[in-house]
Amino acid sequence: MPLPDILVLSVFLIVYYVMAVGKLPGLSADRTGIAMAGAFMLIALGAVGVNELPEIIEFPTLLMLFVLMLLAAHFAAANSFNVLSQWLSYRADRPKLLLAGVVISGGGLSMVLVNDIVVFAFTPVLCMALMRQGLDPRPYLLALAGAANAGSAVSLIGNPQNILIGSVGALSIHDYFLLTIVPVLLALGVVYAVVNRVWCNQLQQATTIRYWEDDHTADRWLFIKSLLATMILIVLLILFSQFRYQIALGVVLFLLLGRVIKTDRLLKEVDLPLLVLIASLFVVTAAFSALPMTGSAVSYLETQGWLPDRLAVLIPFSLIASNTIGNVPAVMLLLGVTENLSVITLQGLALFSTLAGNLLLTGSLANIIVAERASSQGVKLGFMDFMRVGIPITVLSMVPAALWFSWATGMPW
Numbered sequence: 001m002p003l004p005d006i007l008v009l010s011v012f013l014i015v016y017y018v019m020a021v022g023k024l025p026g027l028s029a030d031r032t033g034i035a036m037a038g039a040f041m042l043i044a045l046g047a048v049g050v051n052e053l054p055e056i057i058e059f060p061t062l063l064m065l066f067v068l069m070l071l072a073a074h075f076a077a078a079n080s081f082n083v084l085s086q087w088l089s090y091r092a093d094r095p096k097l098l099l100a101g102v103v104i105s106g107g108g109l110s111m112v113l114v115n116d117i118v119v120f121a122f123t124p125v126l127c128m129a130l131m132r133q134g135l136d137p138r139p140y141l142l143a144l145a146g147a148a149n150a151g152s153a154v155s156l157i158g159n160p161q162n163i164l165i166g167s168v169g170a171l172s173i174h175d176y177f178l179l180t181i182v183p184v185l186l187a188l189g190v191v192y193a194v195v196n197r198v199w200c201n202q203l204q205q206a207t208t209i210r211y212w213e214d215d216h217t218a219d220r221w222l223f224i225k226s227l228l229a230t231m232i233l234i235v236l237l238i239l240f241s242q243f244r245y246q247i248a249l250g251v252v253l254f255l256l257l258g259r260v261i262k263t264d265r266l267l268k269e270v271d272l273p274l275l276v277l278i279a280s281l282f283v284v285t286a287a288f289s290a291l292p293m294t295g296s297a298v299s300y301l302e303t304q305g306w307l308p309d310r311l312a313v314l315i316p317f318s319l320i321a322s323n324t325i326g327n328v329p330a331v332m333l334l335l336g337v338t339e340n341l342s343v344i345t346l347q348g349l350a351l352f353s354t355l356a357g358n359l360l361l362t363g364s365l366a367n368i369i370v371a372e373r374a375s376s377q378g379v380k381l382g383f384m385d386f387m388r389v390g391i392p393i394t395v396l397s398m399v400p401a402a403l404w405f406s407w408a409t410g411m412p413w
Contacts, residue, residue, distance in 0.1 A: 035280035073269030089129035107151030115152035123373035139199035150187035153354035183401035
């Protein structure tokens with residue numbers, strides 16, 4: 001193996017190792033920092049040409065993700081998440097009703113907004129509101145993470161990997177929604193049932209509701225305007241999904257031309273590290289997929305019948321890859337090394353890679369965000385906390401989803 005190939009393979013392995021474990025020993029750089037460093041190294045050493053970047057980086061995906069972040073930022077600027085979390089906390093005397101409200105809110109919002117942004121904005125204010133009511137936030141935060149993952153599975157704009165899959169495959173948002181709505185609704189029910197069962201002791205500890213004088217109030221006009229823009233976006237995307245980028249840009253342009261919010265305030269709500277992470281992974285996976293050994297490996301897998309064009313391969317791949325390197329890097333890797341995946345395979349990849357993200361803490365960026373944002377509020381959610389609910393949630397949601405998908409699409413086992 002020539003030295004350049006060894007170098008590219010080494011960079012790839014290091015970057016994806018950090019995707020799995022979070023950081024390199026002795027360095028402070030996180031996943032985004034290592035991915036960016038790897039991309040810069042490949043470009044600097046000529047493994048990836050600067051002129052190739054426009055073809056390698058899927059800019060439409062990044063644009064759609066950025067636009068949806070701006071849309072979510074308008075809801076955050078209107079104090080919508082604060083008011084919602086406070087309203088939910090006023091059900092503290094009925095913890096199971098509160099849990100259902102968290103599942104419905106987290107899952108519903110993640111169907112139309114990027115789930116990572118939903119949990120980023122929702123976690124700290126929900127955590128604070130619950131602690132003020134004297135409740136243990138952990139079961140509700142785990143339900144939020146599980147519902148955000150499950151809810152986003154129904155939408156091609158619900159999470160970064162689905163945005164990418166929808167963009168690469170030019171999938172119909174309407175067709176995908178109709179195909180996945182049943183298993184996703186079942187998955188949301190599973191999230192509620194499992195958290196309710198595993199954390200039953202904490203959920204029996206009702207408390208007297210405490211109202212607070214410093215309650216947040218929503219900017220009604222901004223909220224209504226943002227809600228109207230979201231509804232218009234959904235309707236137009238369903239009707240004209242082939243123009244998804246133009247529609248998304250037009251809707252956010254309508255919001256940006258308002259006179260209420262300054263641009264710098266909106267940009268503070270944009271998850272820039274996530275955008276940089278995805279752009280960097282495009283470069284790293286492109287360099288890896290161009291290696292001769294990668295092509296040979298894919299050809300071998302194809303001859304052995306191990307490509308993810310059947311459920312017996314797609315589901316294990318989704319479970320293993322999503323919970324080691326994460327569902328976003330896993331999808332990017334698969335799309336980078338394989339070509340001409342069928343529409344059904346891409347639809348299955350979007351559904352199962354997202355549902356698989358509930359298995360472990362490392363399964364999705366949404367899980368990691370919930371854990372990190374909760375930690376900033378003094379609430380510790382560890383690996384075992386996620387695993388206790390994640391394993392039953394994933395098994396009980398993936399099995400019916402697989403049966404439904406096989407029946408609805410005819411995808412072989």
